[in-house]
Amino acid sequence: MAANSLRARVRAEMIDEIKAAARRHLATDGANLSLRAVARDLGMASSAIYRYFPSRDDLLTTLILEAYVALGDAVEAADAAVDRDDLRGRWFASCRAARAWALANPAEYALLYGSPVPGYTAPDDTVEPAARPPMTLIGIARDGLATGQLTPPPADDLPQPVRDDLADVAASLAPGMPVALLARGMAGWTQLFGLISFELFGRIKGALPHRDDYFDHQIALMADLVGLPR
Amino acid sequence: MAANSLRARVRAEMIDEIKAAARRHLATDGANLSLRAVARDLGMASSAIYRYFPSRDDLLTTLILEAYVALGDAVEAADAAVDRDDLRGRWFASCRAARAWALANPAEYALLYGSPVPGYTAPDDTVEPAARPPMTLIGIARDGLATGQLTPPPADDLPQPVRDDLADVAASLAPGMPVALLARGMAGWTQLFGLISFELFGRIKGALPHRDDYFDHQIALMADLVGLPR
DNA sequence: CCAATTCGAGAGCAGTGCTCTTGACAGGTC
DNA sequence: GACCTGTCAAGAGCACTGCTCTCGAATTGG
Structure with missing residues (x-):
């Protein structure tokens, strides 16, 4: 797969969005970060997060x-x-x-x-x-x-x-x-x-x-x- | 109720046992202490803990x-x-x-x-x-x-x-x-x-x-x- | 155009804190 | 002894968690 393919770019942006949402939750909820909560923030299913990060x-x-x-x-x-x-x-x-x-x-x-x-x-x-x-x-x-x-x-x-x-x-x-x-x-x-x-x-x-x-x-x-x- | 009644003594012992079990779990699991695990250790239902402590x-x-x-x-x-x-x-x-x-x-x-x-x-x-x-x-x-x-x-x-x-x-x-x-x-x-x-x-x-x-x-x-x- | 890969969604499992209800037991009173 | 009263443990159930799996849809490279 080309490094600059559309998929790769979308994927990179998605990772950034997940990290940003996670940081936002981190500020309020502390270390007990909820994957489902960040998934909700991004309007996606919790299971989809696992496409980008293998675990919490x-x-x-x-x-x-x-x-x-x-x-x-x-x-x-x-x-x-x-x-x-x-x-x-x-x-x-x-x-x-x-x-x-x-x-x-x-x-x-x-x-x-x-x-x-x-x-x-x-x-x-x-x-x-x-x-x-x-x-x-x-x-x-x-x-x-x-x-x-x-x-x-x-x-x-x-x-x-x-x-x-x-x-x-x-x-x-x-x-x-x-x-x-x-x-x-x-x-x-x-x-x-x-x-x-x-x-x-x-x-x-x-x-x-x-x-x-x-x-x-x-x-x-x-x-x-x-x-x-x- | 008399302060030294049987009930009061049993209750005090129970509280001590719960604290001891909780401390034991604390050493291995850290701050995310599981009430259910403590209850399991003591052979009692998790709900029974709430008789002694109003919350985790x-x-x-x-x-x-x-x-x-x-x-x-x-x-x-x-x-x-x-x-x-x-x-x-x-x-x-x-x-x-x-x-x-x-x-x-x-x-x-x-x-x-x-x-x-x-x-x-x-x-x-x-x-x-x-x-x-x-x-x-x-x-x-x-x-x-x-x-x-x-x-x-x-x-x-x-x-x-x-x-x-x-x-x-x-x-x-x-x-x-x-x-x-x-x-x-x-x-x-x-x-x-x-x-x-x-x-x-x-x-x-x-x-x-x-x-x-x-x-x-x-x-x-x-x-x-x-x-x-x- | 097609096969391969990637992705999102949903269901489901085992675990959590917590609440409510139910039934059993002990304490004191008549 | 009988009877109420307060206390207790247990179970079911709710909403939540991380995580896995499957299935259909979309995109990619050939």
Whole structure:
């Protein structure tokens, strides 16, 4: 079959429509997505969906993968838009972009970073795009190291097993990265994820009305921890 | 009816059995708990469950509340078991207890700190027990302040809105607590939650085999941030 | 033009939460 | 003991779910 045949084009559009409807339902109904509901939205029989996605999990997987890509794109684009030497600016831009994306797409964020669906196991395709946001943060630290703006923290407190583990990670993901700095970069990523999750999952209550400023301050604390110059 | 009548006792036992069976299913099936499966386990009709819990959400709420209490108990007990003046020891004990509880009860932890169930809204009863772990951490910082072991960080970087918000929180939860210190304590709590979630939800992959040591080091970073003396 | 492929719709299966009705049992009262 | 009253478990049934299968219609490539 020709790649551009009428059937192929209609099929591609149909897939897009299904995904769009599914995303719409995701926003209101959460992870328990109903295939029949999206079929109703599209005015088709529920069984017809199975012509395009072999199962509900498969549709979810596609949405998850695209969400990872979208988040990774957003973070990397925000980082790229800042002067390479402005480490702190890049740090803030990246973190804010992640939060902004999460606030704009809460259901998809919950799908990525919420509790895992019981029977569901993420395919290997997700690990690479999932690693892009933390890699962006670590890249900022690396650049600072390269330009001398950033001095690596002492690794004295690092227990030997952690040092070895982190050395392995650095070897495969960020060659030349000092382990102590890598650990602090990962702390920043953990903090970013925790902050967004707390805000999104309603754990922060209404106690802190100025969420943007609070977020910025907490992110600044981690920027200091990593050693980004002010 | 007498509170200790035979009926009341049998009923209480039945409720306990239902909760136990539900917890068992929770561990394998996650948040999508099946009432019918629980009923099957207990050898009773599904409709009979409704004599004890008005709905599935109500059963879930009960489990959530008890999980909050269990986690709070675990953290506070760990903190209380350490010499009051050993701030760092208390910090480590509290954080490790939270992680240990989460690893021992992953399904319940996911229920508490994973993505919120779509239609479900947590009742007000949960906010007090939910606040116990972070309050324990903040209490450690307060004690350090009282004994002079800990000097409050400067509040210079804090934007005014955040300072005001945090002052309100401090006024109602931790009177006399400097806002900058409160912010760092909350950062510690956020980091703790993020660390546990990453480990539990499989985001950390097999990249860091020595998870205990990694956890300890990241917790130590936050202890330093709060200013706990070594 | 025809065979092959693709597609949508419908029926149907097993499962779910939940409601309502029915019949059985225990508690206390006369 | 007889009698009511409140409680309980069970079953049928409703509307919903994911998913499979079959059947007729439409489109494609030869």
